[in-house]
Amino acid sequence: MLIGIDDTDSPQGMCTTYLGAVLAKRLAGEGMPVCEARLVRLNPNVTFKTRGNAAIGLVAEGDRDSAFEIACAMVEELAEFSCENTNPGVVVVDAPLDGAFYRKAVTDFCTVEEAVSLLETAGGLYRGFRNRRGLIGATAAVACELPDLTFEILTYRRKERFGTPREVDRESLFDAQRRTFPHTWDTVDEENDVVVCVPHTPDPVLFGIRGESPLWVTAARRMIRSEHPALEQVWITNQGTDAHILPGRIGGLREGLSYRVHGTVEDAPKTGPGGHVSFTLRDGGFVIRCMAYEPTKDFRQVVRMLVPGDAITAVGSCKKGSVNLEKMEIVALAPGKTVRPPLCPACSKRMTSAGSGKGYKCKKCGARAKMPDVQEIPRTLKTGWYEVPPSARRHLARPLCRGIPDDRDQTVS
DSSP: OEEEEEOOOBTTBOOHHHHHHHHHHHHHHTTOOEEEEEEEEOOTTOTTOSSSOEEEEEEEOSOHHHHHHHHHHHHHHHSOTTSTTOOOEEEEESSOOOHHHHHHHHHSOOOHHHHHHHHHHHTOEEEEOTTOTHHHHHHHHTTOOOSSOEEEEEEEOOGGGTTSOOOBOHHHHHHHHHHHTTTEEOSEETTTTEEOSSOOSSSSEEEEEEESSHHHHHHHHHTOOBSOOSEEEEEEEOTTTTTTEEEOOTTSOOTTOEEEEEEEEOSOOEEOGGGOEEEEEEETTEEEEEEEOGGGTTHHHHHHTOOTTOEEEEEEEEETTEEEEEEEEEEEOOOEEEEEOOBOTTTOSBOEEOSTTSOEEOTTTOOEESSOEEEEEOOOOOSEEEEOOGGGOOSSSOOGGGOOTTOOSOBOO
């Protein structure tokens, strides 16, 4: 059977994966062993998510009625019902549901009614609390298809430590990544000297290590020195897979969905208030703004090096009429050039504009010229893929260490 649970946490505490790990342990104690634990990230642009929009799915053996009863009791015991935006859902089914529902949940938006209709057709057991919104994620978790998958080991704190400062040795985190990368990733952000895998929120998670296999994440975890955890769980996940990305065309993008689009840089990138960098991307008669926000740090330096005429592939979410960049490929570079008024041949001074469409004129001797002085300059930017740093990366975004999206050997560090 498959058990799905979602929306049990709040900004003040709790974590659905913690509830799932505790449930897996309790089911095993009741003679219902869990043979697979899934951490399923859904559309990251959903506005009512708590943090990372994750649901959990457990594949277990045993009586589904008993499992459903235990799962519902667990939610009643641990969910953050003090928060009005916590609306849990619990689902138990005998077999995986139609994968189309999962694909829509990770790339688009689903309704409670769609989830209930699918569950009713399948004869599944389900319970939604309050407005029942958690049924969407719970249903997606038991419908998920993972043609590409990764793993994460999550360690959880003892209850008496919830809400207190976490004790995790910083240097051991950096050492673990250096010794296991690229088989594990996003433990730390070395370039910006930031720890990534330790949350700052008051939830039960102590830290988490992501990687390509249970072997690698467990090996890295053993290198980390920390307070003693109460519980650990290795999750199969869709993190780091770009499962949320759809192919798109500028002019046909929908708000709240994430896309891969191709186009030509229309104007020179500009740095606005707060250090956010923007430019316009064109495809035929359509344009869209692309944004690299301040948390993307040095990724903005790459964006600033773009010039009009560069051909790129932009990957990110469509929000408020912009593509918020997660990564981009520089496909082809336009020639670099500077355009200045020409030198006067008699005075060796720079001419000035004589007016719109009237060429140039020397202020000293009155000589005229029609064309500006155009000089080509070498481009230091290289073609290839560039990505935001680990500290700014979304859970679902595929890091370049896993291979570039179209498998061409053009990775740029």
